[in-house]
Amino acid sequence: MKLSELELGKSAVVSAVGGEGELRQHFLDMGLIPGTRVTAVKYAPMGDPLELMLHGYELTLRLDDAARIEVGPAGAEAVRGYSKPRQGKREHPGLGEGGRFHPKGSGEALPAGTTLSFALVGNQNSGKTTLFNQLTGASQHVGNFPGVTVDRKDGVIRGHPETLITDLPGIYSMSPYSSEELVSRSFVLDEKPKAIIDIVDATNIERNLYLTMQLLEMETPVVVALNMMDEMTGNGGSVDVNAMEALLGVPVVPISAAKNYGVDELVNHAVHIARYQEKPLRQDFCGEADHGGAVHRCIHGISHLIEDHARRAGLPLRFAVCKVIEGDALVVEKLGLDANEKEAIEHIVVQMENERGLDRSAAIADMRFAFIQRVCEQAVTKPAESRERQRSERIDRVLTGKYTAIPAFIGIMGLVFYLTFNVIGAWLQELLEAGVGALTGAVDGWLEAGGVNGTIHRLIVEGIFEGVGSVLSFLPIIVVMFFFLSMLEDSGYIARVAFFMDKLLRKIGLSGRSIVPMLIGFGCTVPAVMATRTLPSERDRRMTILLTPFMSCTAKLPIYSFFIAAFFPRYGWLVMLGLYVLGIVVGVLAALLYKATLFRGEAAPFVMELPNYRMPGAKNVLRLLWEKAKDFLQRAFSVILIATVVVWFLQSFDLRLNLTDSSQDSILAAVSGVLAPVMRPLGLGDWRICTALITGFMAKESVVSTMEILFAGGAQAAMTALGAACLLVFSLLYTPCVAAVASVRRELGGKWAVGVVFWQCAVAWLAALLVRVIGLLLGGA
């Protein structure tokens, strides 16, 4: 039977794993190996993907991918469970502590002054960034979604100036599946940190230890941080740390990164093993008696064959052997084996496959999971179903329910937008506007009373105060919008959205995971473009990057609010919503076009872990809001201040640098006039509008500040409602700001970035023209 045919609530045992290449390896790394018991939990509301329970965690798979996995009936013998560990006191191995392998204060320590570099490695969503923040006092954003960290980040451990710790993107194994996973693997292999801090989610210990076992092969000192121990013990589970330490041969420290529990002890162990270069005591996990020792003999045979190559290539031997058996092309190439050796290795591996009855990748994965099971049997008391899990199940009945998921999503997003634009954000905005207005009035009065030169007076009041002030008043809306997006992400809801939107997104050639960058795109395009690194397929990544500019970012809000207040005050809410929907609709059309032209083929498989719902941490959310507010204020008082003064200068002086009373004769009018003919068919031929749009390329907020300066008498006098509608549509879709284009260039290269600028302008021009034609047909002017 195929896994896709498994009935809901029923369990089965994996008998064969199909598929090929990286996807198959990823299946195996996630624990889908022959002999594993899986339970079908639920289908997404649109019938696809499928949510499975295995190794105590939840995994989502598309039906197409599930159809590649064969399952058989679940028997008692197939259950990979484990009983209560052996009772009684076990001696503390004392790894990573002074006095065990050398007297305290002695031993062969690294020379004084050596920087102790650490890699913080672990599965996605295991709490690495939370621990990183605790260790360094940094304020990196954490979320409840697999793959929040897409870059490495460095910091110094508090109280240990000689250390340098690097937070890496989460990985499930050392076989890189996505580009962010490659970042982590390359760091460990190439930059050779002095030690690895392996963070293991204790509530999901089996799958997390899979990566640990591969890290132990790296010939680098490792300390295991058992995170979320509070959650595990709170649900009746426990870990015999001494037993686990003895079995793994590395220090094991139980911690709770969120509650800062056990972190000091972890630091002491980490610094100790790094300073004394105490490497794992154990790397050999293959049992001589396991299925006749087929895997054991294979690993050790190849180990002797490639020993010299691994040494020359600077690769850890055991790691290289496993990768050669799995057929990792990058490692095989790095080893530089000759044809004879490759042939000998192939014979050994084929023999192992025949004896073991599993293919090479499955045999290695099975060997690792078999060892993990032995460790868990001896050291772990599994908790009853956790309260967090039960709570998640109750919430999911509504939020991912067959008939309730989509309405709930629309309702939640609607509420977010309503609260942002109509209630909280709008109220705060009015308050700030009033404050800025009062300050401008007061300054105006002082300058008047002081008899300040008229030109300087105008520069300060009409240029700086009105320009910067108009942008500043949007700070509350932007902060409130980010607050809600952050709450949704931290709670674990965004991962569910990816789950139930997968089928819909597949119709336009994308995977459900692409929804995350797109939703972030409603906040800001720069992090959205970066968030695409979590996507496992290059095709999906490129396509998603090209689609994020269609999602209306918060920086465009000032433009919308400015024109809505001037032209559509009675339909503000409707126009705002319409613009967002239009952005999405044009994005969908663009995606269909991309799918048929640039990116033919199918979206990447949807293999993703669903985290439990968690209450967003107030500290984390407040930290993010402060970062966003600070970023916005910095932009307002730097880029926008410069832009307003430059625009004021260009519109106050003519080409001979004489002060001019009529903006019509200004430098700005002459420069922008070149673009005016292109924009005339859209009814936007006014040089002032062209100027505002050009300044929007630097920062979208500048459009409004420029308008404020140039349309001193009010925009209504110079434009009709139809013109305003066309301008709104054009602003929605035209080129993203220079920061976003720079991030596209970073991810895709210069040609694509230039392409995005011209393509977005062309789409915006066509859409605005369409709006104008329809408007004229309906009798607009």
Next chain:
Amino acid sequence: MSALDIVLIAAIAAALACAVAFRLRQRKKGGCGCGCEGCTRSCASKK
């Protein structure tokens, strides 16, 4: 032009110089992009 005018012009020039220096410093720190958190992180990963 009064003394107050000169003081105001100097203040505006100083504010602009600070703004430009700030952006340049951010760009230098980040090495690319606009210097915001996103760009800085993006650059860090390419180092």
